[in-house]
Amino acid sequence: MGSEHSRNSNIELLKIIAIVGIVVSHVVQTLLIPEEGGYAAWRVDYSIATLDIGFWVLVFLRTLGAFGNSIFVVASSWFLAADDSVKIKKIARILIDVFIISIALLLLCIFIGIRLDAKTLIKCIFPTTYCNNWFVTCYLMLYAIHACLNRMYDSIGKRNHAFLCFGLIAFYMFIPMVKHGAFFSTEFIVMVSMYTVVAYLRRYASSLINNRAFNTKLVLFGFCATCFLIMLLEIAGVHFGFLANRMLQFDFNGNPFLFIASVGLFNLARLNPFSCSAINALSSTSLYVYLIHENLLVRQFIRPAIWIYIYDSFGYTFLFFWIAVLSIFIFTISVMLSFLYLNTFGNKIDRVSQAATECLSRLFTGICK
Secondary structure (H helix, E strand, O other): OOOOOOOOHHHHHHHHHHHHHHHHHHHHHHOOOOOOOOOOOOOOOOOOOOOOHHHHHHHHHHHHHHHHHHHHHHHHHHHHOOOOOOOHHHHHHHHHHHHHHHHHHHHHHHHOOOOOOHHHHHHHHOOOOOOOOHHHHHHHHHHHHHHHHHHHHHHHHHHHHHHHHHHHHHHHHHHHHOOOOHHHOOHHHHHHHHHHHHHHHHHHOHHHHOOHHHHHHHHHHHHHHHHHHHHHHHHHHHHOHHHOOOOOOOOOOOOHHHHHHHHHHHHHHHHOOOOOHHHHHHHOOHHHHHHHHOOHHHHHHHHHHHHHHHHHHHOOOOHHHHHHHHHHHHHHHHHHHHHHHHHHHHHHHHHHHHHHHHHHHHHHHHHHO
16 A cells, blocks of 8 residues: 655545545444344444435445545556566565564454454464455555556557456446446456556546546546435335345445546646655555554454444444544554554564565576576
C-alpha cells in the first residue's frame, strides 16, 4: 500500500481517507459475523431488504471497504504502470511485516486466553499463503508481474489494449453486479483488470485524466450511481422475493461505479499537489493499520467481542454513534501500534529484508548460470 514515489500529500491524504473507509466498513461488516457458539443476538442483518433508511446507510458504509480498496489499487497502479522494476527487497519487507504482525497478534490472543484450533494456528503462522489479508497477497502477486504486464501493454498497442480493457471491464466489473464469481473471477483477476485500465489511461488518455472537470464528473457519477443502486435494490427487494436477501450485491471489489469514482478522486488529488509531512507520516502507516485491524484473529474474535459488549451494556439505540466510536477507536489504536512497530522494528526489518534480498539474488544468479 505504500509507495516510493515523490510524495504528493494530496494523494497520501486520499489514502488516509481510504483506510478510514476500510476500517468503518470492517466495523460494520462485523455486525454480520456470528460468534462461534451460536450467540448472535448482537447481530444486525442488513443484508435483507427493508424500507428502513438506517439499514440502507449500513449497506453504504459496508461498501466503503470496496471503495477504499479501489483507491489503493488505482493509486498503486498509476505508479507501477510507469515503473518496470521489481524490487525483491520490497516484497521481502512486506512478507516479513505480515508475518511478524500476525505472530505478534497470535501471541497476544493466546496470552489473553482465546482458544484457537489447529487450523487457525496454521493460518496465523502462514498468513500470506492462506491470504489472511487478501489485499496484501494480491498486491504482492501484481507487483511481482507488473513489469511483464507493462511490456505486454507496450507490445500490443493502443487498439488491442483498449479491447483488453473493455473485455476485462465487462467480464470482471459489470457482469459481477448480476452474478458474483462469474467467469472464474477472483480478487487477483479483478486487481489485474483495474491495473490494466489504469495503465491504459496513463498511456493513452492523458487529456481526459488531466481534466479536472472530467474527473469531478467521474466522482459524482460513481457516488450517485452507487447510492442510487443501493436504494433501488432495497426497494426492489421489498417487492420481489428473489431479491430480498441480496442487499450486498453491489458490495464487491471491482464494482465499476466505485472504480470510476476512485479514478476521478485519484486524478483530482494528483492534479492538486501539496506537501505536508504529518499527512505523509500518517499515510505511511496504512499498510500496518490494515494488517492490524483486519488481522484474522482480530476480525474473528476481538471485534465481535467488542460488539457483544456494546450490545449487552448499551444496546443499539445509538448504533451509528457506536459505529463511529468503534471505528475511531480501532483506527487510532492501529495507528499507534503501527508507529510503535515502525519505530521499534523498522530499521531491523530493513536489514533483514536486505539480507534476504542478497541471499535470493545469489541463489537466482547461481540457478541461471
